[in-house]
Amino acid sequence: NEDLEITKAISDLAPYPSRHRPQMVCPVSKDATEDLQGATNPSKAPALVEQHLLPADQAHVRNQMAKYRVPQRSGDIVMIQSEHTGAIDVLSADLESADLLGDHRRVSPPLMAPPCIWTFAKVKEFKSKLGKEKNSRLVVKRGEVVTIRVPTHPEGKRVCWEFATDDYDIGFGVYFDWTPVTSTDITVQVSDSSEEEDEEEEEEEEIEEPVPVGDVERGSRSSLRGRYGEVMPVYRRDSHRDVQAGSHDYPGEGIYLLKFDNSYSLLRNKTLYFHIYYTS
Known part of the structure; x- marks a missing residue:
């Protein structure tokens, strides 16, 4: 009966055709x-x-997708709403300059070329010579980390270092800070430990999950690896037996961080003799 009624209703509309009526x-x-x-x-x-x-x-x-266009000009935006939280993110069309990852996710520094390192056995002659020069000798106290900051020089292409210690070894590593050079002066920074040093370096930056500091004997693992380019990790060197020397070609403008790590020693201070220079 219902089918008959529907059929009858449709047939009643037939005598009144219209070009605007939807066609089945x-x-x-x-x-x-x-x-x-x-x-x-x-x-x-x-x-x-x-x-x-x-x-x-x-x-x-x-x-449906053909109705939408990709932003092409500066000022165009794309709004994305999360299905889970309902939050709306607005992205600028200038994607190359926009920080899409936020401040807490930074681009990792480029990989550094390995340094050239060597040793030579004339420890006594080396220490005797540097002992007479000014600013070539210092004491790294127990539990301390000394960082020598060496800016790249406009006339140089390579940084070189030589160092030795009295009686005991010391941890040594090299990092590179990609920062504009405003002065070619070499400066020395002393901190009580490698952990405190990392906090001083990152005091103006927020770190959600700081990387723990490892054993110097196995290579130090600090937050400096994420911020700076690693030329050579911190390892204990037998600088009391042989003069430790090395060089590294400039990767660009910046500041070398030569780290002498005595944080693993609880009792002994280390007397350090060092010579740092550049070549062209």
Whole structure:
């Protein structure tokens, strides 16, 4: 009875045709009509074939996506809403200069070329010579880390170092700070431990998960690896037996950090003799 009533209602509308009334078209007859039009109009044939290659859902999605345009000019924005939190992020069209990762995720520094290192046995002659020169000898106290900051020189292409100690070994490593050089003066920084030194270096920066400091005998693992370029990790060197020497080509403008680590020693101070210079 319901089917008969619906059929009757539709038949009652038939005497009043209108060109604006929605037409009920069978999908089969519609496809057949489009095929016939494509055969008679060659210019629309490629579009017709492309539609047949895509499922109906994919074609619908593609048609919807075609309504949106990618931002091209400065000032255009893209708004992205999270499905979980509902938060909305606004991204600028200037993607190259935008900090998309935030301040807490920084780009890692480029890898450093390995240094050239060697030793020579004339320890007594080396210490006797430097003992007479000014600012070539210092004492690294127990539990301390001494950092010698050596800026790159405009006339130089390579930094060189030589050092030795009295009676006991010492930890040594080299890092590179990618920062503009305002002065070519060599400065010395002393901290009570490698952990405190890292805190001083990062006091103006927030670190969510600081990297723990490792054993100097196995190579120090500090937060300096994430901020600075690592030329050579901190290891204990037999500087009381042989003069430790090395060099490294400038990777660019910046400041070398030569670290003498005595943080592992609880009782002994280390007398350090060092010579740092540049070559062209």
